[in-house]
Amino acid sequence: MDEKDGGKFHRGQPNEVGLIDKMKEEIELRKQMNVAELNDLDEITRLEIEGFRTGTYLRLEIHGVPFEMVEYFDPCHPVLVGGISLGEENVGYMQARLKRHRWHKKVLKTRDPIIVSIGWRRFQTTPVYSIEDRNGRYRMLKYTPEHMHCLATFWGPLAPPQTGVVAVQNLSNKQASFRITATAVVLEFNHEAKIKKKIKLVGYPCKIFKKTALIKDMFTSDLEVAQCEGKEVRTVSGIRGQVKKAAKEEIGNQPKRKGGQPREGIARCTFEDRILMSDIVFMRGWADVEIPCFYNPLTTALQPRDKTWQGMKTVAELRREHNFSIPVNKDSLYKPIERRPRKFNPLVIPKSLQAALPFESKPKDIPNRKRPLLENRRAVVMEPHERKVHALVQHLQLIRNEKMKKRKLKEEQKKKEIEAERAKDEQLTRKRQREERRERYWEQDKLKKKIRRHSEA
The missing domain is CATH 2.40.10.190 (translation elongation factor selb, chain A, domain 4)
Structure with missing residues (x-):
């Protein structure tokens, strides 16, 4: 049954293989005929018909090049020439899914300049980080979240979706720490995405x-x-x-x-x-939230190679250079909340309303007494029988408290003994497991030596 099914399933395979080989032979034959016809033509005519062949050296003439590129040109650093599509020549807002690199020590702050590498371009920009809520609103984030993706919106030359992005803080070659700040991927050209903040x-x-x-x-x-x-x-x-x-x-x-x-x-x-x-x-x-339209292309080819390119600095770097302290807003500091208890005025019922109320609900004018009532001033004197009952209850309560105290001491002592026995059993178990592992490893080593000896023989 299996053989019939297999033969039925692969019935057309030999014919298909033969057809593919036949097509390959026809293509190769046609190619040889074209090459034979083109070999009879001169070089200029062949170039007009066939175009430039693979491996041909070309000379590119570029006009309008700044003189700094020629002055500081270093032949040890080759220049890569590439092309971009028509859609990448425009400048606009891009939205990327970004995540801070796990080896980067600090979090990224909104509107802090970073250098991004997208396709053939490298430029400095100031992104605004956000996250999409359930209702579709883009809420601004002051800092990038930990171990989580967020959205970065920035201004710059447009790149097609699904383009990889690598971000760094600066181009210093003498930086000892990890340099890659974040990685991202372009999602779309989102001109209508409005970022909001609370x-x-x-x-x-x-x-x-x-x-x-x-x-x-x-x-x-x-x-x-x-x-x-x-x-x-x-x-x-x-x-x-x-x-x-x-x-x-x-x-x-x-x-x-x-x-x-x-x-x-x-x-x-x-x-x-x-x-x-x-x-x-x-x-x-x-x-x-307004997204800054800042786009600063890197001009590393227009300066000496030993000089580090310097772009816009972060607020922290400027404060460090000018020795400015971080401004402190007193309203933003956490402090204990102290609320005084509010004292409300007594309830005042108008006389016209008092007349309509029943007698039970009417306020009574009770004069203030200078001396307390006799009931409040009277002391409680117990009878002899009541004193005996009270003393007996106190004795019983004292006996009960002593019993409970002894019971607690006994339970604590028993608990300590159980814990000591458990620790002793664990120590013996650990020792026995160590001996078993030692014997097992000894047997495995002995078996390996025996196998090696047989293989050498």
Whole structure:
């Protein structure tokens, strides 16, 4: 059954092999005939018909070359000549899937310049790192994540998708540490991908009307208030609200701008409950991140080989050179939160409402007593029988506590003895296993020697 199936499955194989050999012979015969016809022609005519043959030396003439390339040309460093497609001549935004190299010691920071090598090009750019959320939003990352891919968006000459990218921090040849900073692959030319970052706007109430309040210091102009109409706001105490519109009239003693105009940026908000002047109002939102259009090609061929190319420096390098300290924002420091307990005023019920309440719910006017009541001042005197019962209960409780203490000591002692026996058994087991391994290795070594002796004989 197997032979029939095998013969049926491979029935057309001999014919196919013969057909392929026949086609190869025809191609070779036609090729020999073409070569024989071309050999009879002169060199110029053959070049026009056949073109340049493989292995022919060519001379390239390049116009508009800077004089520095000729002046600092080093024949020990050959120049590679390549070609690019029409789509790679344009400049635009590229999105790449990037991962920091595991041997690189530091994390990468957004907008820090790096040197990338993509295809035939090497240039310096300032990428913005982001990650895609579940809802499709690209959220900006200040630093590259650990052991995880992220998206890098940067400006530069376009490269086709699935092109490999290698990134380094600088071109110093005397660098002792690992040089490759990150590796990536180009995903697409994403001109419409808008990267956003989280913002938190904080304001303070300047005037309160029941459940409506005027919030200051949250916006700088009425235009910003108009852009955020309908957005949700919240107080630190948890009261939710909504931005309605900008406050047009002048508010109380608010400072005026030059020309007598009222101060701008004051928003009218409504809340689900009355807020206090001591409340802090904040609004969470998303702001667009602008990707810098920075592209600096490497000009290492236009300078001496012993000179290191220097491009844009990182903020850390500039601070190190000029001996600047890292600015510290006091609002960004972690500190213990100390909130004073709030003291609320007593509940005041209007007299008109008190008249409509039943007697049980009406507030009673109880005068304050200077001396406590007799019930509070009276001492408890036990009877002789009660004293005996109380003493007996105390004795029983003392006996119970002593028994529990002795039981705990006995359990701890027993636990220590069990642990000592277990450690002793483990030591004996380890010793026995070591002896067994020694005997097994001795037998294996003896067998190997015996086999080697037989092979030599």
